Amino acid sequence: DTGVSQDPRHKITKRGQNVTFRCDPISEHNRLYWYRQTLGQGPEFLTYFQNEAQLEKSRLLSDRFSAERPKGSFSTLEIQRTEQGDSAMYLCASSPRAGLNTEAFFGQGTRLTVV
């Protein structure tokens, strides 16, 4: 069990550039979540997938943000035309199939800095 893997761990980008993050969940976990965390705050929910279906999106997920999970395994989160306010830690989590009250396992996150 390699846990939830996120890549890259750190990303520095210039304002206006596009960035893409990848999340590899724990094998056979069919639920995948994306969160954003700014300094001093708890993680904020962005979106989640059950298999390849995106079932919920937070209003925090503006139209510059898009997430995909094309084959129900890994997921990508893309931010277009980055702004300084997008600087944050982006966390991915996965959990086993629905119907069980189980915990979510988090990755180490991708820290984005927009300069």
Add this chain to the structure above:
Amino acid sequence: DAKTTQPTSMDCAEGRAANLPCNHSTISGNEYVYWYRQIHSQGPQYIIHGLKNNETNEMASLIITEDRKSSTLILPHATLRDTAVYYCIVRPPTGANSKLTFGKGITLSVRP
């Protein structure tokens, strides 16, 4: 919106028990209490969860009051590595709304 309230911070001495309180007075009958912690620069780590009975695992104990309006996470023998932000979360059973909603948590500082 987070449905829990926690103190901002607390500290305890290494080797002593750390008792972290949480209020969740609006908890619904089918909602669980979850605890996660986040060590600096890492992702949140699951600790324990419960519905109404007290729970214990290798990391901690969870004591839930009979009316379920509050709970306490107990780390029986705190170590320096337990210094972290601890989040108390109320979560419905898995279903359409099974996401975790984090508050600001409580910062636990374990002193030597």
